[in-house]
Amino acid sequence: MEILVCVKRVPDTAENEISVSSAGNDIERGDLVYSVNEWDNYAVEEAIQIVDRVGGNVTVVAVGDDESEEILRREMAMGANDGLLLKDGAFDGSDGKGTASILKAAVGKGKYDLILTGAQAEAGAAQVGGMLAAMLDYPYASLVNKVEVIDDKKLKVGREIEGGNQEINEIELPCVLSIQTGINEPRYVGIRGIRKVASVEIPVMGASDLGLGADSVGAAGAKVKRVDYFVPEMGAGAEMLEGSTEEIIDKLVELLKAKGGLK
Amino acid sequence: MAQVFAYITHKGGAADDSALELAAAAKKLGADAVTAVVTGTGGELDAVCKDMAASYKEVWKIDNAAMAYPNAEVVRKALVNVLPGDCLLLLPHDTFGIDLGPGLSIKMNSAYVSDVVAIDGLEGATLKVVRQEFGGAASTHMTVDTGAGAVVTLRPGSFAADESKSAGGQVVDKSGDAGDLTAKRKYLETVAAEVGDVDITKSDVLVSVGRGIEDQDNLQIVFDLAEAMKADVSCSRPIVDAKWLEKSRQVGTSGLTVKPKVYMAMGISGAFQHVGGIKGNPFIIAINKNPKAPIFQVADVGIEANILEFIPELTEKIKSL
Ligand SMILES: Cc1cc2nc3c(=O)[nH]c(=O)nc-3n(C[C@H](O)[C@H](O)[C@H](O)COP(=O)(O)OP(=O)(O)OC[C@H]3O[C@@H](n4cnc5c(N)ncnc54)[C@H](O)[C@@H]3O)c2cc1C
Numbered sequence: 001m002e003i004l005v006c007v008k009r010v011p012d013t014a015e016n017e018i019s020v021s022s023a024g025n026d027i028e029r030g031d032l033v034y035s036v037n038e039w040d041n042y043a044v045e046e047a048i049q050i051v052d053r054v055g056g057n058v059t060v061v062a063v064g065d066d067e068s069e070e071i072l073r074r075e076m077a078m079g080a081n082d083g084l085l086l087k088d089g090a091f092d093g094s095d096g097k098g099t100a101s102i103l104k105a106a107v108g109k110g111k112y113d114l115i116l117t118g119a120q121a122e123a124g125a126a127q128v129g130g131m132l133a134a135m136l137d138y139p140y141a142s143l144v145n146k147v148e149v150i151d152d153k154k155l156k157v158g159r160e161i162e163g164g165n166q167e168i169n170e171i172e173l174p175c176v177l178s179i180q181t182g183i184n185e186p187r188y189v190g191i192r193g194i195r196k197v198a199s200v201e202i203p204v205m206g207a208s209d210l211g212l213g214a215d216s217v218g219a220a221g222a223k224v225k226r227v228d229y230f231v232p233e234m235g236a237g238a239e240m241l242e243g244s245t246e247e248i249i250d251k252l253v254e255l256l257k258a259k260g261g262l263k
Numbered sequence: 264m265a266q267v268f269a270y271i272t273h274k275g276g277a278a279d280d281s282a283l284e285l286a287a288a289a290k291k292l293g294a295d296a297v298t299a300v301v302t303g304t305g306g307e308l309d310a311v312c313k314d315m316a317a318s319y320k321e322v323w324k325i326d327n328a329a330m331a332y333p334n335a336e337v338v339r340k341a342l343v344n345v346l347p348g349d350c351l352l353l354l355p356h357d358t359f360g361i362d363l364g365p366g367l368s369i370k371m372n373s374a375y376v377s378d379v380v381a382i383d384g385l386e387g388a389t390l391k392v393v394r395q396e397f398g399g400a401a402s403t404h405m406t407v408d409t410g411a412g413a414v415v416t417l418r419p420g421s422f423a424a425d426e427s428k429s430a431g432g433q434v435v436d437k438s439g440d441a442g443d444l445t446a447k448r449k450y451l452e453t454v455a456a457e458v459g460d461v462d463i464t465k466s467d468v469l470v471s472v473g474r475g476i477e478d479q480d481n482l483q484i485v486f487d488l489a490e491a492m493k494a495d496v497s498c499s500r501p502i503v504d505a506k507w508l509e510k511s512r513q514v515g516t517s518g519l520t521v522k523p524k525v526y527m528a529m530g531i532s533g534a535f536q537h538v539g540g541i542k543g544n545p546f547i548i549a550i551n552k553n554p555k556a557p558i559f560q561v562a563d564v565g566i567e568a569n570i571l572e573f574i575p576e577l578t579e580k581i582k583s584l
């Protein structure tokens with residue numbers, strides 16, 4: 001099975017305290033730690049496991065800048081066979097549809113049976129996979145937490161729905177799936193693995209390579225635009241307990257007693 | 264202005280809570296008449312349509328056996344055929360809306376904006392909305408060019424439901440327009456979530472732990488605290504994803520809905536999918552090393568601390584009482 005996995009380089013929320021920049025037009029990017037989007041890492045692991053079972057090839061693709069190369073390499077160290085970077089100044093400011101259009105053009109340059117995305121990236125949009133599928137006229141299933149290959153024409157997939165219930169579907173290939181966390185346990189990537197792929201050439205494609213007009217992608221083609229970042233004016237918010245740890249614990253114990261938290 | 268529609272999700276003949284939230288949100292678009300669109304089949308569909316006529320001026324019913332289960336790939340085709348291309352369509356940002364919305368927007372050639380938490384309004388064809396990024400750590404204003412239509416998904420619980428039920432609306436049968444509903448994805452069955460040994464939905468006091476616990480071995484301090492407090496241990500999703508605790512301890516939209524008296528969120532950032540599982544207005548205590556963590560917006564009491572140090576000290580204190 002030829003599998004394409006879409007991966008995005010994002011600020012790692014587990015490693016960073018995100019704050020809005022004073023100008024309000026961005027978040028503070030000064031010393032952010034970036035990594036591959038958590039959901040995409042599960043998607044790559046799933047692709048590798050599918051190929052381990054039925055054979056094939058895994059390509060990871062990112063729409064991004066030069067720094068996205070680092071996450072492509074990381075996913076190749078995990079076991080993805082090929083990487084592809086889609087990079088062009090004309091892609092800057094793309095909305096979800098723009099990103100999906102760029103990925104669609106890249107899909108057209110290859111031959112894939114299965115395309116995986118993460119369920120969502122850092123903005124929680126959860127949109128690129130479904131858009132890409134519709135543009136390709138492929139069937140789509142989101143929030144997938146189980147993939148079983150039936151034959152070279154069909155998959156059986158589980159979708160995670162409310163309450164942790166699972167919706168089982170049969171889906172025809174080629175298709176697009178968005179992968180939910182927890183579907184597998186992504187393998188650990190050590191320094192040695194990274195070193196092994198450090199000098200592998202990663203091809204780069206731009207708008208003209210992909211046959212994309214500048215007005216269909218990037219800020220020019222975007223119908224959805226971010227105006228600003230801001231910190232919402234909160235209601236009351238939490239009463240923060242202050243003092244030494246001992247004092248805080250004493251206050252907390254009193255509160256727990258009062259609220260029925262200690263029996 | 265373009266016509267506004269709200270897609271009604273339902274189950275067992277009853278509309279989802281989101282149905283009346285969409286009605287309230289639609290008012291913020293300045294629409295005087297909003298049309299509910301309901302897909303499904305048979306008596307259950309009729310019951311939902313009748314119910315929705317109390318809240319929406321018009322209810323478009325699309326009855327087809329192919330939509331007995333709401334398979335988004337099938338529903339999408341029906342909606343593309345039935346809805347005017349330039350309409351504004353509201354959907355809930357739940358596991359169905361996420362499945363349906365993005366592809367539908369492409370097929371309708373509409374703009375798409377998801378997980379909207381507030382609507383500032385519509386000026387001409389420009390819609391201004393509020394979203395959140397980074398698990399709620401930053402908010403944004405977004406503009407959406409709705410000139411050729413738009414599909415908008417709304418975060419469940421963000422819009423107070425319109426309970427007025429005074430629309431006196433009518434049901435219009437649009438089933439004849441649904442067209443060809445064959446799809447390349449077929450729904451087979453629903454597998455119910457596993458039941459665990461502890462039922463956190465019945466717990467009065469929950470000691471809940473998130474990714475801030477950092478390592479599986481550190482979970483012991485959480486269980487020690489829970490034992491001292493005679494509380495139960497629950498958790499956020501990453502703990503379950505890592506297979507450190509069973510799924511039946513996960514609080515949230517894709518886990519369980521809990522309604523304790525006291526909820527202690529420790530090392531949990533406060534993503535809406537987590538907080539969405541905490542109901543019944545408990546007393547929430549959040550402990551987090553990041554003073555800007557969104558959990559502090561919903562908690563009653565907050566403590567800025569490293570849980571790995573704080574929890575053992577708290578346990579000692581409680582044991583000594
Ligand atoms: C469709 C869908 C459904 C989902 N369903 C659920 C669900 O049911 N339940 C759920 O929980 N999530 C769910 N999620 C995931 C959710 O979006 C968040 O990713 C998740 O809740 C984050 O968990 P967390 O707060 O433990 O981790 P993080 O967001 O990584 O937060 C960890 C927190 O710990 C703090 N911290 C780190 N170290 C320490 C320390 N030593 N001491 C104190 N604090 C520390 C950090 O400051 C941070 O705030 C769902 C997501 C999707 C897309």
Ligand SMILES: Nc1ncnc2c1ncn2[C@@H]1O[C@H](COP(=O)(O)O)[C@@H](O)[C@H]1O
Pocket residue numbers: 005006007008037039040061062063064096099116117118119120121122123124125126127128129
């Ligand atoms: N810039 C990008 N490059 C590659 N894949 C992307 C990009 N943006 C989004 N995706 C894919 O789409 C998924 C959903 O992202 P989103 O729709 O932005 O929430 C991600 O998990 C990725 O798989």
